[in-house]
């Protein structure tokens with residue numbers, strides 16, 4: 001029980017969890033998905049839950065005019081600075097919550113949610129904000145993991161609380177495409193596959209493109 005109370009200021013959450021999350025999100029299964037999806041971003045791009053900037057090498061500098069990364073966690077953004085120094089796209093970070101994005105309505109051509117809807121405390125609020133900042137005709141690119149519909153799903157439910165503590169607030173058992181549709185987006189492309197056996201605890205791997213209805 002004590003493990004699962006909010007410890008935003010604890011030593012573990014400030015110094016260890018960011019490295020755990022960065023290391024985990026650097027695994028090849030995620031990198032392959034980033035390679036497949038992130039190149040679709042164009043124009044003014046807002047990435048919500050920017051983390052340690054692991055998508056940066058996958059943006060196409062010929063298509064992205066500017067990139068704004070939003071994340072409330074200073075420790076994650078500090079790791080992102082290393083990637084930012086090497087980035088070929090024009091990028092800046094804002095330390096802010098995706099649940100209240102400090103950008104004007106209709107700001108972005110593309111929004112990106114990459115392994116972020118699992119962690120943002122109120123993903124519906126963040127998706128509402130993403131809708132607001134998208135221009136008419138704008139698109140949301142998503143890469144996420146979520147609850148399996150097989151027996152794994154029940155294990156994910158049981159392990160969610162300790163996992164959330166270890167993995168910087170990440171939830172194992174959310175349903176990203178349902179969240180996206182419920183927030184008023186239409187799925188233009190949607191792919192779901194299972195993670196490899198070694199990563200079975202992560203359940204399903206989702207990717208796709210959505211647009212406000």
Ligand SMILES: C[S@@+](CC[C@H](N)C(=O)[O-])C[C@H]1O[C@@H](n2cnc3c(N)ncnc32)[C@H](O)[C@@H]1O
Nearest residue numbers: 025049050051054073076097098114115119120
């Ligand atoms: C699993 S990491 C993924 C990072 C990155 N998008 C990636 O693909 O590697 C989840 C990120 O969501 C961020 N996050 C947590 N709460 C948030 C919020 N309210 N708004 C935006 N991002 C948030 C965390 O700080 C963390 O950097």
